[in-house]
Amino acid sequence: MNGAPGRFLRNLNQERIVLWITVAIFVAAALGLPGFLTSGNLIAIVRSVSVLGILALGMSVVIIGRGIDLSMVAVMAMSVAWYLQLLDSGVADGAALPLALAGVLAVGVVNGFLVAYAELPAIFVTLASGSFVFGYVRSQLIPQDAVSVPSDHWIIALGKLRPVGVPADVYIFAALALAAFVFLRFTKWGRYVYYAGDNPVAARNAGMPVRPMLVLRYVISALTAFAAGLLTAASLQSINTRVVNSTLLYDIVLVAVIGGIGLSGGKGGVRNVLIGAALIGIMLNAMTILDIPQLYQNLIKSTILLVAIIVDGLLNPRDEQTAQQGDI
Amino acid sequence: MRTIVQMERVSKAYRGVPAVRAVDFDLRAGEIHALLGENGAGKSTLTKMLAGVVEPTSGRVLLDGQAVTFATPNDALQAGIAMVFQETSLVPSMTVAQNLYLGAEKFLNRLRGTYISAQQFLQSLNFAVDPTAMVETLGAAKRQMVEIARAVHHNARVIIFDEPTASLTPEEKRHFFALLRRLKDRGVAIVFISHALEEALQISDRITILRDGELVAHGPTSDFDRETIIAAMVGRTLSGALYRKRDASALRKPGRKVLSVQDISQGRMVRNTSFSVFEGQITGVFGLIGSGRTETFKIVAGITKRDFLRGGTIELDDRPVRYSTPAEAVADGIAYVTEDRKTEGFFDTMSVAENLFGGLLASPHHRGMVVHMSDMKALAAEWTGQLNIRAITENARVVELSGGNQQKVVIGKGLVQKPRLVIFDEPTRGVDVAAIAEIHKIINDLADAGLAVVMISSYLPEVLNQSDRILVCRQGRIVEELSPVEASEEKIMYAAVH
Numbered sequence: 001m002n003g004a005p006g007r008f009l010r011n012l013n014q015e016r017i018v019l020w021i022t023v024a025i026f027v028a029a030a031l032g033l034p035g036f037l038t039s040g041n042l043i044a045i046v047r048s049v050s051v052l053g054i055l056a057l058g059m060s061v062v063i064i065g066r067g068i069d070l071s072m073v074a075v076m077a078m079s080v081a082w083y084l085q086l087l088d089s090g091v092a093d094g095a096a097l098p099l100a101l102a103g104v105l106a107v108g109v110v111n112g113f114l115v116a117y118a119e120l121p122a123i124f125v126t127l128a129s130g131s132f133v134f135g136y137v138r139s140q141l142i143p144q145d146a147v148s149v150p151s152d153h154w155i156i157a158l159g160k161l162r163p164v165g166v167p168a169d170v171y172i173f174a175a176l177a178l179a180a181f182v183f184l185r186f187t188k189w190g191r192y193v194y195y196a197g198d199n200p201v202a203a204r205n206a207g208m209p210v211r212p213m214l215v216l217r218y219v220i221s222a223l224t225a226f227a228a229g230l231l232t233a234a235s236l237q238s239i240n241t242r243v244v245n246s247t248l249l250y251d252i253v254l255v256a257v258i259g260g261i262g263l264s265g266g267k268g269g270v271r272n273v274l275i276g277a278a279l280i281g282i283m284l285n286a287m288t289i290l291d292i293p294q295l296y297q298n299l300i301k302s303t304i305l306l307v308a309i310i311v312d313g314l315l316n317p318r319d320e321q322t323a324q325q326g327d328i
Numbered sequence: 329m330r331t332i333v334q335m336e337r338v339s340k341a342y343r344g345v346p347a348v349r350a351v352d353f354d355l356r357a358g359e360i361h362a363l364l365g366e367n368g369a370g371k372s373t374l375t376k377m378l379a380g381v382v383e384p385t386s387g388r389v390l391l392d393g394q395a396v397t398f399a400t401p402n403d404a405l406q407a408g409i410a411m412v413f414q415e416t417s418l419v420p421s422m423t424v425a426q427n428l429y430l431g432a433e434k435f436l437n438r439l440r441g442t443y444i445s446a447q448q449f450l451q452s453l454n455f456a457v458d459p460t461a462m463v464e465t466l467g468a469a470k471r472q473m474v475e476i477a478r479a480v481h482h483n484a485r486v487i488i489f490d491e492p493t494a495s496l497t498p499e500e501k502r503h504f505f506a507l508l509r510r511l512k513d514r515g516v517a518i519v520f521i522s523h524a525l526e527e528a529l530q531i532s533d534r535i536t537i538l539r540d541g542e543l544v545a546h547g548p549t550s551d552f553d554r555e556t557i558i559a560a561m562v563g564r565t566l567s568g569a570l571y572r573k574r575d576a577s578a579l580r581k582p583g584r585k586v587l588s589v590q591d592i593s594q595g596r597m598v599r600n601t602s603f604s605v606f607e608g609q610i611t612g613v614f615g616l617i618g619s620g621r622t623e624t625f626k627i628v629a630g631i632t633k634r635d636f637l638r639g640g641t642i643e644l645d646d647r648p649v650r651y652s653t654p655a656e657a658v659a660d661g662i663a664y665v666t667e668d669r670k671t672e673g674f675f676d677t678m679s680v681a682e683n684l685f686g687g688l689l690a691s692p693h694h695r696g697m698v699v700h701m702s703d704m705k706a707l708a709a710e711w712t713g714q715l716n717i718r719a720i721t722e723n724a725r726v727v728e729l730s731g732g733n734q735q736k737v738v739i740g741k742g743l744v745q746k747p748r749l750v751i752f753d754e755p756t757r758g759v760d761v762a763a764i765a766e767i768h769k770i771i772n773d774l775a776d777a778g779l780a781v782v783m784i785s786s787y788l789p790e791v792l793n794q795s796d797r798i799l800v801c802r803q804g805r806i807v808e809e810l811s812p813v814e815a816s817e818e819k820i821m822y823a824a825v826h
Contacts, residue, residue: 187697188689195686198675205631205672206741207658207690266677 049281058224066265071130080229108222112215197265338387380404410479583607592640612795630657663742681708732763
């Protein structure tokens with residue numbers, strides 16, 4: 001293949017495909033949907049994906065290192081619910097916040113330890129720890145599904161903060177995206193994520209601290225989940241723990257995978273999260289404007305996730321050809 | 329005796345690298361045919377073509393005089409050709425009887441009936457194996473019996489054994505040989521691949537010897553003895569650069585003792601082995617597959633741990649060390665260049681620069697948390713030049729490079745850590761001829777620069793030509809030290825086979 005069309009096709013990787021689809025949906029929605037291309041709606045889109053995007057940043061750090069963290073939504077909802085419950089029962093903020101943070105850290109460390117040192121599959125460890133966190137906090141620490149934010153708390157102020165007319169969520173998402181970018185790109189530990197995700201055995205043999213770094217990644221994902229929970233509480237002035245049983249977890253994986261972060265590890269970065277978040281945000285918004293029922297939205301999202309995972313599997317195969325060569 | 333199988337001028341190349349070249353091979357009913365050769369001589373590939381595991385690149389296979397092609401091992405099995413693998417292919421969590429009928433279950437399957445027929449079948453073979461036992465509870469010998477029973481149950485007329493005795497005790501071996509003779513009496517043709525020459529001489533009727541993928545000798549076992557077999561296995565054409573006469577004055581003198589290993593053990597693979605490694609010279613280590621050479625040096629490099637009790641001692645510069653991670657060994661200046669670059673050597677989706685930089689990032693020579701991409705570029709420029717690594721484009725992924733360039737990347741990844749002791753494990757495996765010479769030069773330059781260099785190899789000319797002293801490993805232990813001046817391929821091979 002030569003010439004412009006050939007070059008275009010050859011450079012067509014998943015990231016670009018998704019980018020083009022995003023642009024196409026955006027243009028279609030802007031032309032076809034009244035009220036889509038208003039500044040209010042565009043801000044709503046960005047705001048709606050801010051929490052999702054933050055969660056996807058944490059998830060991506062884990063996935064690039066060839067893991068997955070299915071406990072994120074439980075950690076997000078339950079840590080903040082517990083925190084607010086502590087405040088409600090009269091514990092000072094100076095004690096409640098460190099306590100909640102310690103709980104979040106503990107979940108991250110336990111997840112990481114079980115995956116790194118006990119060598120258990122990440123998908124089951126985090127699935128179990130997520131439901132443990134949900135069950136324990138819901139049954140032992142909070143009396144109701146939803147906990148509201150005390151009226152004079154800084155979280156309320158955070159929710160009302162709108163510099164230049166844009167909600168604070170958007171700034172926080174941008175700041176965390178920048179932090180994640182700097183971490184993954186310009187720090188030693190961030191680079192270790194890619195090496196361990198590409199080939200953990202080679203990374204270990206080269207002398208990288210593969211196991212401690214694994215623990216670190218699950219701590220990072222737990223902490224980002226806590227941050228996302230605080231933002232959710234800020235915009236809703238309460239946290240509803242039923243979100244744990246929603247499709248939010250799949251949306252997180254969807255954002256990460258559809259943006260081009262390979263589930264086989266070692267691939268992608270913050271840019272992919274941003275593209276994935278943009279596509280999902282625009283799509284969800286368009287579906288809402290079109291008044292598509294929730295059930296159909298879920299069907300569409302799950303179909304897209306399935307297609308994204310299949311495409312990911314085709315584009316980034318875990319090596320099957322090696323099994324046949326080498327042994328003469 | 330009737331000829332069952334005939335392979336005519338079969339060849340097999342993996343990605344253009346020939347593994348077997350135009351070999352003729354035949355098998356008769358009721359014979360035990362020993363197939364011998366060094367590591368990489370093509371024994372496994374030849375038999376895999378017979379068993380339908382790989383397809384020949386050229387040549388043909390005749391079964392009862394009819395040309396056949398097997399697309400899958402199952403096709404071969406249906407035609408009566410079974411292969412018993414080195415690593416057994418049984419399902420550990422199932423019973424013996426279930427394994428026996430694996431893939432041949434009746435649609436309605438009653439366990440009791442299965443056990444009864446399995447019991448009768450095993451008795452008919454005179455195998456003392458309980459059909460209701462879980463395979464994972466069985467020892468190596470009994471597992472092998474189940475494998476063999478399965479092959480016989482499929483009415484196999486040809487059974488291929490790849491290193492069948494490697495995991496057996498002497499007692500179990502006697503039973504195994506008795507079994508082979510019984511199978512032979514039933515008219516089964518048996519291919520017996522082994523490194524154990526005595527066993528081959530004792531049990532086989534005919535012998536075929538391969539070397540570098542070519543047939544070098546075949547005939548009745550009575551025509552061979554240990555010496556002639558070894559000579560045939562190693563006797564290469566003495567061609568130019570591959571082979572040079574070593575002169576005592578050309579050998580490097582040992583420098584300071586860097587590594588001193590005493591009586592280290594690890595399970596069954598490494599048994600009470602002791603040796604030393606010196607600065608400024610290449611210590612060649614020869615051993616056949618399964619001799620524990622890789623395992624021994626992986627302990628030194630901190631990749632695996634030696635036994636906690638009675639594990640022996642390792643001293644680096646007279647300081648006792650016991651590493652629990654490779655990172656500790658890297659910090660002490662030990663680099664291990666793996667024999668299996670694909671699975672544990674390089675980062676395959678990354679570029680050459682990222683691979684080299686990974687080595688630096690993992691070492692204490694990279695200070696601080698901040699990573700500069702300009703450092704990576706500079707490092708890559710320096711080392712791709714020094715090691716002559718050629719990639720099509722700067723951003724080409726390592727997996728797209730040739731074997732030789734991949735190997736240089738893995739070597740470079742270790743060398744950027746500025747080690748004092750470098751362990752090369754099979755440094756030229758799967759590497760093209762031109763790159764072999766370059767890699768040998770890299771290794772020699774390191775020794776000239778005063779580093780302690782270990783070179784593990786199962787390629788005899790490499791060991792003889794590159795080493796300043798030669799250690800021979802057999803059954804988990806360094807059994808012999810030779811000087812390259814006095815050593816010959818025959819002497820080394822003699823020490824390496826049991």
